[in-house]
Structures are given as structure tokens and as C-alpha cells.
Amino acid sequence: MTKIRKGPAKAAEAPTGARYEELKRMLTERQREIMAEVQGKIRDVRTEGAENPQKHGAWNSSDPEIDIQEDIEFALIQMKAETLEKINQALARLEEGTYGHCFECGDEIAQPRLRALPFAVRCKDCEEAREMAQQHERAQARRSRDFFDPGFGKN
Numbered sequence: 001m002t003k004i005r006k007g008p009a010k011a012a013e014a015p016t017g018a019r020y021e022e023l024k025r026m027l028t029e030r031q032r033e034i035m036a037e038v039q040g041k042i043r044d045v046r047t048e049g050a051e052n053p054q055k056h057g058a059w060n061s062s063d064p065e066i067d068i069q070e071d072i073e074f075a076l077i078q079m080k081a082e083t084l085e086k087i088n089q090a091l092a093r094l095e096e097g098t099y100g101h102c103f104e105c106g107d108e109i110a111q112p113r114l115r116a117l118p119f120a121v122r123c124k125d126c127e128e129a130r131e132m133a134q135q136h137e138r139a140q141a142r143r144s145r146d147f148f149d150p151g152f153g154k155n
Contacts, residue, residue: 023114024094030118031087038080045073086119102126 093099100109104126113120122130 019100019111020094022111023100023118024091026115027087027091027094027118031084031091034080034084034087038077038084041073041077041080045077083119090119104130 090099100114101107102109102123103121105123107123109120109123113124120127
């Protein structure tokens with residue numbers, strides 16, 4: 001069964017109630033955890049850089065393992081920062097009264113899904129349909145590319 005998009009949920013006047021309080025608590029708790037992780041990681045990098053300045057900076061590093069480790073640390077900080085931004089957006093939607101409602105169908109997103117992925121913007125069914133559509137598009141693009149260039153990607 002295909003759901004028909006109802007559009008984004010309309011903003012509630014003043015979000016209240018047990019669901020609102022639980023969602024807000026969950027989001028702010030996750031926000032604090034991520035902020036602490038990011039700040040701790042940045043502090044570690046700064047401390048490590050101060051203790052061993054020749055280790056940091058691509059122009060000074062001759063050890064590929066150090067370069068890889070620094071790249072991984074930077075990527076982790078970046079991912080945490082992106083997650084933090086998604087949580088901040090979720091908190092804004094919570095205050096607007098639209099948090100917890102699917103962007104596609106407008107239905108409420110199940111509480112277990114929001115616990116697992118607090119910044120989810122789609123219900124499970126709509127997210128699965130979106131993922132299937134993306135897989136289909138990628139497969140079509142691959143077939144089209146292979147049709148026009150059968151040697152693409154082969155040595």
C-alpha cells in the first residue's frame with residue numbers, strides 16, 4: 001500500500017504532555033552527550049598537539065598511521081557535529097509542534113524509532129520506501145552507465 005503525502009504536520013499551538021516531555025528529555029540528553037564527546041575529542045586533539053607539535057600537521061607528518069588516525073579523529077568529530085545539528089533541528093521541530101511526525105505521510109513516528117534515531121524525520125514505512133526508491137535509482141543509473149559504456153570500471 002502506498003501512502004499519500006499529506007504534507008508536513010501542522011504546528012501545534014503549545015506542545016505539552018507526557019510525549020512532549022519524554023521526547024524533549026531524550027533529545028536534550030542526547031545533545032549533551034554528543035556535545036561532551038565533541039568537546040572531549042577536541043580537547044584531546046589540542047592536548048596531544050601541544051604535547052607533541054611535530055606529530056600534528058600534514059606538512060610535518062611522515063608517518064601514514066598518524067595521518068590516518070588524525071583523519072579518523074577529524075571524521076568522527078565532523079560526524080558528531082552533524083548529528084548534533086540534526087538534534088538541534090529536531091529540538092526546533094519539537095518546539096514548533098512538528099517533531100515526531102513523518103515528513104512524507106504526516107503520521108506519528110513510533111516512539112521506539114525516535115529512541116533509536118531521535119532525529120528521524122520519516123516513519124519506518126516511508127523511510128523504507130525512500131530507501132527502496134534510492135536503490136532502484138542507483139540500479140537504473142548503473143544499468144544506463146553500463147549500457148552506454150560497457151567497459152566502465154573495468155581494467
